[in-house]
Amino acid sequence: MSKPVLLAALLALPLSACATAAPPVEVTRFHVAEPARSGTVAVEEMPGNPDVSLEFRTYADAVAGELQRAGFTPVAAGSPSDYVATVRFARSFRPSGPDRSDRPVSVGVGGGIGSGGGRRGGSFGGLGVGIGINLSGKPKDIVTSQLQVQLRRRSDSAAIWEGRATTDARQGSPAAQPVAAAQKLAAALIGGYPGESGRTISVK
Secondary structure, eight states, X not given: OOHHHHHHHHHHHHHHHHHHOOOOEEEEEEEOSSOOOOEEEEEEEOTTOSOOSHHHHHHHHHHHHHHHHHTEEEEOTTSOOSEEEEEEEEEEEEOOSSXXXXXXXXXXXXXXXXXXXXXXXXXXXXXXXXXXXXOSSSOOOEEEEEEEEEEEETTTOOEEEEEEEEEEEETTXXXXXXXXXXXXXXXXXXXXXXXXXXXXXXXX
16 A cells, blocks of 8 residues: 555545544433332423523433333323423533643432432532543533423332433534434433433443
8 A cells, every 4th residue: 555545544534534434422210119110201301500592492302212112102381191201401511622630510409218228329519521532623512401390209209210311512513403412311311211220321
């Protein structure tokens, strides 16, 4: 192989890897010993959610779809149901580049799960998640998308399951779009429901 051809091949490797690699989702879940696996569920806004716009509806619909796959039957928000799944999402931006020491983002999930030993590992605290993306040319912001879901019994408002998922994507990329981010986060968070309690995992 000639030197020009070899050089072109070497230069193409990092670009192709950057274009195809999908950032993982960091997922943390807590639940009582035997969380429900079926029943009707209404997906509603979590108190304090900063956005109840159409983008919130995108996240709520993604959560409803994943809960249905897990065995629940979604009903309209505010309708009588066995359970209520409250949803909160957030998006933040930070510069990409070699120096991003100030990148951590901390978000807490409100409420507690099952007094008397139902929760293992304590409550959610701050969790900073970051993925380095090295791009040639002018750096673009990194978009951090976060999804939090808490499942409660409607009868007594007791929390039986809660979780948070976080992922990064380059601004302007398909993965950073609200619909794609919502579907990816909801699938990672609720897929394999209820999941292992008290453990943070990385889902690709």
